[in-house]
Amino acid sequence: MTNSHMLWAITVLKDAGYLIHASQPEIIQKTPWSMVCCIKTNQGPVYLKKVPPALSLESRIINILSNEFHANVPSIIAVNQRQHCFLMKNAGKPLHDYFKQNFQPDILIQAMQDYTRLQISTSDKIHRFLDTGVPDWRLKNLPKLYQDLIAQEMLLINDGLNNDELMQLRVLEPALFSICEELSHYKIKETFGHADFHDKNILIDLSTKKSTIIDLGEVVITHPFFSFLNCLHRAKLNFSLSESQYQQLQHACFKPWLALDTSDHLIEILTLIQQCWPIHSVLGEFRLMNSVDKSAFQELHRQGRLSNNLRHWINHMSSS
Incomplete structure (x- = not known):
């Protein structure tokens, strides 16, 4: 029917x-x-x-x-x-599928640089997205979003966390605030960001090699390096890149940002983003959970995605 x-x-x-x-x-x-x-x-x-x-x-x-x-x-x-x-x-096939035969870093680099230029061009007009209803995940709001998330104690326990870990999450609230405060002092502006930006959400036209970003219902206003890091990380995992290949990819994708800040500062920013990136990932999963039918979501067997990322945040901050 x-x-x-x-x-x-x-x-x-x-x-x-x-x-x-x-x-x-x-x-x-x-x-x-x-x-x-x-x-x-x-x-x-x-x-x-x-x-x-x-x-x-x-x-x-x-x-x-x-x-x-x-x-x-x-x-x-x-x-x-x-x-x-x-x-x-039609806009082509996912880069992920295209790269299964042969990973071509130049194509991914071009797609990421196009995306970066888009982020830079939208940074002074974020009101256009906020007025449309795009979630506001700017650095000033992340600590409160984090507080609201960890207040969902039964949800987190059912997802796999224990009471000791919940306590550690509360103890780490000032650490997240400190990271957000430090990030706000750099020159990179918060802007449009795809909360799930990676090679499966980039299409390529095989005849023109033009890339197209899809799944734009998950965009937020946030620090641009969250999606930058997510795409690089997924590419490293999906295509089994060596550390040397990963570093070369990162360096090439940094180029559009060099017009706004120094290479040393960009590395410092990325290091800070890596620390709180699990929180951003959890917020994305939490948003999906709250957007759909609960029983249908449970059937996907995504249990553990919240707890695993939060546990990664705990372990990383405990060891640093």
Whole structure:
């Protein structure tokens, strides 16, 4: 049986002159926070994405990034705000899949540098995103977000933490405040940031080698190096990069930031970000949990993601 949002998509495409090649859209991704279907047409594949109400700002964010900042983001065909879904044109295949045959650092470096330039260009206009409802995870707000998170004691215990670890998390509140305070003294401004930026959320057009950022419902206003570090870290794990390869990748991706601060300062910033990065990761997971149906989320068996990251934060700060 075809769902109402699929009927809407097919009707919109037919009215726009598309010829539909398949009787039913193909579901290519289905999670509690995102369902993506591929509709094959005479003009190539078109993608229908449906999200929960709490993540439905994605199409508005894409329009802001495209219209005001000329960013490499999906090209939207139509939006249905009532059903929290939108149609977008094909933009290629995930870098993660493209790199399975042969990891090409130059392509990832170019994608990350394009993303960095976007972050720099949006840093003076973060109000455009905040006014749209993008979460405010700026450094001044992280300690309070952390406090609210660790106050969810039963949630954290059910996820695997014990009472001693909860106590340690409370003891570490001043440490997080100190890190955020220190980061605020550098020249790098807080800006638009993809909370889950990595090679699976970057598409590449195989003919033009143009990259496109996707899954923009998870963006926040935050320090740009959180997503920078996340992408580099995931690339190191996904493609088994040596430490030398990782350092070369990091150095190349730093280049756009050198117009704003010194290399030494950038390394200092990244070191501080590495310390509190687990907190940022936990906040992202917590946001997803609160955006979707609880029973559906539990069926994904993601238990331990909160506790593992918080335990990493505890262990790192205890040893430093």
